[in-house]
Amino acid sequence: MLVSAILPAFAADYVGSDVCKTCHPDVWANFYRNPHFKSVASGKESPENTGCESCHGPGKAHVEARGGKATIVAFSQLAPDKVLDACLRCHSKTLSRANIRRSSHTEQDVVCSTCHSIHKSPAPKFLLAKAEQRDLCYGCHTSVRAQFSMPFKHRVNEGTIKCTDCHNPHGAFDPTSKMAERPHMMEQSEGNEQPCLKCHIDKRGPFVYEHGSVRVEGCDTCHSAHGSMNARLLRRPVTFTLCLECHNGVGQQGSFGVKFNNGVQRTPSDHNMADPRYRNCTSCHVRIHGSNTSEFFFR
Amino acid sequence: MKNTLLLLIASICYAQPAVAPTTGEQVGDARGENHGEYNIMNSMELGYRFATTGGDFDMYRSTVNYTDGIRLLSSSLSVQSRDGHGRFFDSLMLNTQGLGNDPYESAVLRIEKNRLYRYDMTWRLNDYYNPALTIANGEHFKNTSRMWQDHDLTLFPTGKVKFFLGYSHNDENGPSLTTIQMFDVRGDTFPLFADIRRQQNEFRLGGEVDVLGFRLNVLRGWEDFREDTPTQILRSTEPGDAGLNTLNAYSSTQPYHGTSPYWRVGLFREGRKFWAVNGRFTYVAGQRDFIDNEASAGSLGSGAPITRQILVSGDARRPALATNLNVSLFPASFLTITNQTTFNNIRMLGNALFSEIDNGVAITPFVPFTLLGIRTVANGTDAEARFGKKVSVHAGYHYSDRRIEVIDGQQNAGLPAPSGAAITPITQFNHLHAGVLGFRLRPFNGFTLLADGEIGRADQPYTPISDRNYTVFRARAEYKKKTYRLAAYAKTDYNTNSISLTSYASRSRNIGADASWTPSGWFAIDASYSKLHLNTLGGLDFFVFNQLNQFNSLYISNIHTASLGARFGIKNRADLYFGYSHSQDVGDGRATADGLPLGAGAATVFDPFLAVQTFPLKFVSPEARLSIRIHKQLRWNVGYQYYGYNEQFSNIQDFHAHTGYSSVLWSF
Structure with a gap:
């Protein structure tokens, strides 16, 4: 329908894919490997939903003009929003793409053809424009590439983890942590929890005593998920400065039993910071993500 | 065709680091062989890896971890029905990586028969080694292996009615070290050996159906988790902590089992001329x-013997409800307006009966009653207007209202259930107002300029480092022609969080540029540079010998990264690739950890804080790879990659490593 809007057509304007392959044999030769070949194999789709013309629109004028981009829907000539319209004709029928129109990618004119190559893809499963998903993402997200160059990182460059394990490039529902506002495009788990918990199963809980910052503000309160100088992917080289930045007595002046009230409790007075063992916070507070037995995450 | 093949090989060579296998690389005709109704393409790359290291081997294992041995570096199998009417399947794709003994192994399988079914499987294995490093006193070592597998079967994937079946498994096993603190709050910590055994299984069942033009997607899942990690005491005293406790005997069992059944319902409709809508509802009833x-025995610092038994049992629950409703309107062809509404309500609560017997004397058992409840309501509206191909503008306003409730109390067992003020939660509200404004320009063909800014104002942030008054600015310029591409970006993210006693400010500034040039089929080059600057300043309160001290936590990181890759094709016979990656945090400019402005005189209590205000390091990795076609179905590959890691303030964790491989890629 949207293609029709781009190039109004009648049934007689469709010539069929067999005609297209006369001039485009290189595209057709391996088209049976392409997921879009399903529309041809089906044999039950209407002309506007079959083969080449399902995306490129009716080909009669193109054939009569003996080619030319002005007589056909050429994606290289389309405005980004028209590319999106054309692909969503079929590809909107998936919940994971339900937010594509409001995604940051769409706002930045990053549309389907930016990342997917329909006819020359080296990655047949998702027809990505590059062989490895990470290189596709690094193409724009240079700063993320830099973060994954840090000594400690999730193993994206090694191929164990993919960007889409944590992110939804097609747009995501609002996150359930922070203020439901940022970060954008995080791929929540099926149960709508932070994506970190899909793999880090032991951190999920629930626990009798939860570390509030983990649940309220999210894992990235303490961790730099892409890469860090710290072996635990902490945002600081050592633990105690990270902890003390929050546990500095703001608000409640160190009273126990109150987890917040415009502040987080201060470390107690017997935590002598001149003693190195008190600077290794997680040596005692081993269950820092949550505990079932200790309010102070000791066991 | 030849050019296409060259481009394909070029893209693959560019995409992969030298130590990685050459999945998908095509040899000779490489269009597969026809067998009956199917076309089959297959390739296998078998090789030998080597690695020699110097310096801190633990650090090498923690960051790189490749070791010697024979590997099936990669394999690829593609079986495609030529007419889309295969008997059992129309498409089968299997790709593997690192099988044999690589620390990073994976296999991805997809089998589908058009209109009837689609099956996806992903299997991954990651050997994780974390020595906990010197800066953490060597505690909390881990040498575990994590395995994931996901299976998803979709029936009638293109039909109006679909069914989903899924299963995921995730386990983590292996030895580790942890610690336990005994016997009182001033007691010592003791190392424990822990044999980690964690396992999660998830089962999914769902369906999707067209209802009055809407797609209704329903998924029911059951996620089951169990952990049975035994621990064992390693040492009865801690070196360097003479005069504190000793722990002579210790045993602990902490089985932790539970399930989190969930519902997810999605309703969406796209493709209408003037509107699109989608909504999602999820409910998880987690319980563990x-x-x-x-049981433990030892002595206190005074030398008095002590035996202790602690028995805790109970459950913890987390019902979580999340709903979203998004409506998009297209009142004109150039205008899109989207409104999204979110409601989340998560409650975490638990019951436990805590019993403790010290030296044969039981303290009164108690029951904690705790709650952490988070309820968030958020609404945002975004509008995008496009004025031809050259200009678009977008703007948005977002509002969030969050309520956090906490109950944190306990009551001796046997007494009536608490009521009144004891179970009245402490409540805090946060509100966020944020606005976004941006534009996109395409003044001439090939050039794109994007910029946007976001300003957010929140009250009552939950932690001192949370977003409060933040300003984000992003800009990106790109110029793209057929053979080259130039791009540059800048992003700043400033946040200030001034609250009652102290303040916190963070400033993040990123700039970068990248370029690629492919003048011909036999030569390609790309380069990128990025600078990530971060400085944060926060107030600290801490005690030294029971005296309160106040200080600032200033952290400065200046990370420069650069990468360069160049590929040469030699007469369609060989491919040569050179790459270089350089990451360096230059810190705050000081030469040594002791060269501190404030620590120049006598040692102060602030020195430990000053020493970690910055952490300069360098991590470099040059690489090279050669791939030679020795037969139309055979390639010989050899690769080399060097890793060098240096910390500026200490060389204890520095390492260097020479790694590489030699392999044969056979395509048939």
């Missing part, structure tokens, strides 16, 4: 049951 049975 636990027992902690801990």
